[in-house]
Amino acid sequence: MLDGVSRRPARHCAKYWFYFALSALILSDPMAAQIQNQADDGQWTMAAKNYASTRYSTLNQINTTNIASLKLAWTFSTGLTRGHEAAPLILNNTMYIATPYPNYLYSLDLTKPGAPMKWMYQPHPEPASQGTACCDVVNRGAAYWNGKIIYNTLDVQTVAVDANTGKEVWRTKLGDINLGESITMAPIVAKGVVLVGNSGGEFGVRGWLVGLDAETGKIKWRAYGTGPDKDVLIGSNFKPFYAKDRGTDLGMKTWPGETWKIGGASAWSWISYDPGLDLFYYGTSNPGPWNPEQRPGDNKWGSTLFARRPETGEAIWAYQISAHDLHDYDAVNENILLDLNIGGQLRKTLAHPDRDGYLYLMDRTDGEILSAQTFGYVNTSEGVDLKTGKLKLNPTKQTGYNTVRDACPAPPGAKDWQPSAFSPKTGLIYIPHNNLCYESQAVPANYIAGTPFVGMNTRMYAGPGGNRGVFSAWDPVQAKTVWSINEMFPAWSGALATAGDVVFYGTMDGWFKAVDARNGHPLWQFKVGSGVIGQPVCYKGPDGKEYVAVLAGVGGWSGGVVSGGLNAVDGTAALGFANAMADLGKYTTKGGMLYVFSLP
């Protein structure tokens, strides 16, 4: 029944550690050999729930037998109308909500009826930063560490706020909007180091990831995504698995001239951490500009997975997924850390559903690919060569000044940032994703600091079948889809799996849904006020009841047609996404609102 997945009860820890951060708990539990079964205290202290990024809650009060009676418990308006992609945090009977620009942080008291606001913190980001965010002014959430809520502002700052008082503890400016930089990602804190990466792959930034001291906000190190090895923090311990990723100063030599200085490879999305191996994992964005004719070469380290040490940033291995990226296939999607039985052997793996449409199952100790199979429709490539690690490109879908039509997946990929969940009970990964194809033609891009650097006209549309989104369950051991649900619009929300064998996700037309984790059968749904692109979370309230919470509020790259009031008469609007989303306004309006559900 659970091929390849073994279980270890984790409940015993909860009573001792209830009020501590989950992260601290993992570090202090040397027995946590199997990372997907991390102990769970019913709180939610980082966007991905835990370091392994499983988005799995051991709570099972809400389950397949009673979910039909799930009811709305309370709501909270953020007062904002742009895309709401964040995961709320829950700890110490308090909920924290980080909003899109202007990046408010709300604190809500869960011990009182209706969860009244305790305080609100406003970081006052520079309004001009709205002009440097490629894909709506979103924020993907905060992280808790040692009494502080830590999150990022659109204008390239990281702030730490006292979790009790809402007073700012520190703030650190990490970059410059006049270089086209911004931050939308949710940080994580590993070994007291806050990990934060910039956005700006569409602005000719030079991508980076920094490590900050969680107590002071002081920058400890900065690992660039391009440039000489010393800037990328590649040293003698760097051992890429595949020959194609070995060499000196590849972050410079695989670019024409000095174009690596404006070559993207930002780190705008998810980070996972394995305390046992002391490695954190993340992927870099597309190289810039999109126009590939302006950057002959492999363009390292664009579209690359990195494993690094949190205290020094030192790179241990790297795997470039898309060399000389042709389709905006960032490698930034989540890396779910799983210990799986592969071919009779327990392997420490990393599951990465990439923009290019393959789910890469890799050995997270050294970066070897164990399997790479498609989870969506793909015609831009014809498989991954497991010997060389190279993606076998389809020559008829090579973008450039020529017009290329019917290339799949489109630039947001078979899957974009919307994070998957994994249930150790079913052994399945639940993947919200897209089904989009596109046509493109490059134009010369000029680099003007602080303005977009793209050079590609594109138009997207629904892929085969006509549905623009899919929510599917993936068996990482068998490397195949077990069940899937077609959605009209891209499934742009996060997924949540629980021990009640229920999986939650939201749709852009405003339905918050629960399905059976084993077969995908619909169990329950609720129509919220605006399309859902947020990350659902689950927690145990002070009354001992299980609650499920999600932010509604359509927007993001996919929802810009509504949140940004775009005109889809021009199909190239929103980097071509408007063409695929022209009808979204008939199904939803904008507006940020938190919805919390429980059993009666």
Next chain:
Amino acid sequence: MRTGAMGICVMCLLLLAACQREKRDIRPSPTRLAIYGDAAKEDALRPGGPISPQPVVNNPYNGSAYDISEGQRLFNWYNCSGCHANGGGGIGPPLIKQHWTYGGEPANLFDTIVKGRPNGMPAWGGRIPEYQVWQIIAFIRSMNGEQPRSATASRQDSIETNPQNIVNRVRGKTK
């Protein structure tokens, strides 16, 4: 006879129109960057009633096919298209539209480009010569049918669009 006179009149009118269409500014003004505060009012409230006469700023390149075409080239050259796409918007708001946040008259657009706007529109003053600002404005207004059809390209330079989209655009109005 009457038809002949009519014909000559029509020919003259066409010639006049053609003059405007073919107009070229051989020596455009250097980087003089005025801001049209007085003429570029951004809201409809007029305390004490309207001022008479209303100051009006006209685009020197109105109706010039060359300058509209140059405007399109510069619209891409300065990465305006990076945020506003080919008029539909993205990072920035759409420019094919009926409602303008900061006013859609030529003087408003001029101020918007030169001064910037606080929610993300960069201030291009000192970067783009004034004549190029006007060329870009002529192009932007052509996207809304606010330039003579005779001076406007039948389609944009971007990847060929669905012909349906072109039909949907408002065309023919001149200002």
